[in-house]
Amino acid sequence: MCIERRKQPRVYYQVDASIAYDEKWQQAQCDNISMSGMLLITDCPLPIGDRRRIKINQEYADETLSIHADVEVIRFEAVEGQEGLYEVGVRFTNLEPGASIDLLNLVRYHSDEGREPPPRDCPCGKEQ
Secondary structure, three states: OOOOOOOOOOEEEEEEEEEEEOOEEEEEEEEEEOOOEEEEEEOOOOOOOOEEEEEEEEEEOOEEEEEEEEEEEEEEEEOOOOOOOEEEEEEEEEEOOOHHHHHHHHHHHHOOOOOOOOOOOOOOOOOO
16 A cells, blocks of 8 residues: 655646756756645656756746746656656755745646646657
8 A cells, every 4th residue: 555645735737847957957847746846757867865956937828937946856767668768756945935926826726636647748859
């Protein structure tokens, strides 16, 4: 039996994200997000304990949602059947001012208990 250890509810939210990697920004795909962290799909191998900077910018009608944060990698594993892609679970360690409100609004807006996750898109244009 699997015991849920998550303290914050997560929502499935697919959007482009960027990770600071080797002194430049690398593209990733956010798969799900909560108030405490997120799951990214990326081709960047990020070891557990690694600390990085992430950013998400999402356009909504006449405003832009911006979440910029420092994160720590807490989970890392290869995506089954997808050579060169990794699932990277990160914990938010520091959110920029205003990002907490944007994150809370995003999680509330996309909350839908019992919803199945959408099909996963590949962040780097590789075939699935």
